Amino acid sequence: MKIKILRSQTNTHQEYTLPDGETTLLKALTHIKATQDATLTFSAGCRASVCGTCAVRxxxxxxxxxxxxxxxxxxxxPLQYHPVLRDLKVDKQPAKKTLSTSTAWLHSFQEAAQNHADEKMSERQTDCILCDSCYSACPVLAVNPDFIGPFALTxxxxxxxxxxxxxxxxxxxNIQSNGVWDCTLCGECTAVCPKGIDPKMDITMLRSTSVQQGYEDPSFSQMSFGTPDFGGGGFGF
Incomplete structure (x- = not known):
């Protein structure tokens, strides 16, 4: 079995041969580093899909x-839209700064009883492991590097x-500029989330709340819906 890995020093894909048999990519990368190429660099953490450290494309x-x-x-x-440190290892700190931009935390705490329905409203969102998969898959970041990004909006x-x-x-x-209205709602973030989170729906809900708070899509006023052409400059005359 053969796989190819993009090497940062040459910006080319290098081919490696693996033993036949089912194995995870992380085990394969570890095998390559131990037996074939000690210079191969990648990130790993918990090895149990709970830390998000080892995300790649x-x-x-x-x-x-x-x-x-x-x-x-x-x-x-390596993941897209991240500075590559070496091979598959990227710098995730710039992406994590979007959490500060979105100020995604409790701003003004008040005592409030939480029932089961309340917990369900954000239960899935709390499973986010900040693996940056949604960030890497987001096409908006290809044209707007200042976009807050899916996981910060979630x-x-x-x-x-x-x-x-x-x-x-x-x-x-704090999520109006380069935020909820910049998303194209393509759903790529939802498709790649390893925890089954739906950032697309979260952003849609944030748009609804934004409208309730007096905001509107800034591009709406620039949209052209055309004008009726009845001919002759009048209605039937």
Whole structure:
């Protein structure tokens, strides 16, 4: 079984041969580093799909190395829109700064009883492991590097529906610029999330809350819906 890995020093794909048999990509990378190429660099953490450290792109799709089963001919590359430190290891700090931009935390705490339905509203969002898969898959970042990004907006949604948050408007105010209205709602973020989170729906809900807070899509006023042409400059005359 053969796979190709993008090497940062040459910016070319280097081919490696693996023993036949089912194995995770992380085990394959570890095998290559131990037996074939000690210079190969990648990131790993918990090895159990709970830390998000080992996310890479496989055949153009974001995957967790510790969970993905290697297939013959796979092409392995680092995450997109991240500075590459070496090979598959990227710098995730610039992406994490979007959490500060979105101010995704409790702004003004108030005592509030939480029932089961309240917990369900943000239960899935709290499973985010900040693997950056959604960030890497987002086409908006290809044209707008200042876009807040899916996981930061999902985190903003998580706190905007928290009954303990007394100042929801404070969160909504901070996701208007390069935020909820810049998303194309393509759903790529939802498709690659290893935890089954739906950032697309979270952003849609944030748009609804934004409207309730007095905001609107800034591009709406620039849209042209055309004008009726009845001919002759009048209605039937």
């Amino acid at each position: 496989v055949n153009g799709r974001e995957k967790l190395s510790c969970a993905y089963k290697v297939q013959d001919g796979d092409i392995i590359e 985190r903003a949604y998580r706190y905007s529906v928290d009954k303990r948050e007394e100042n929801v408007k404070g969160i909504i105010d």
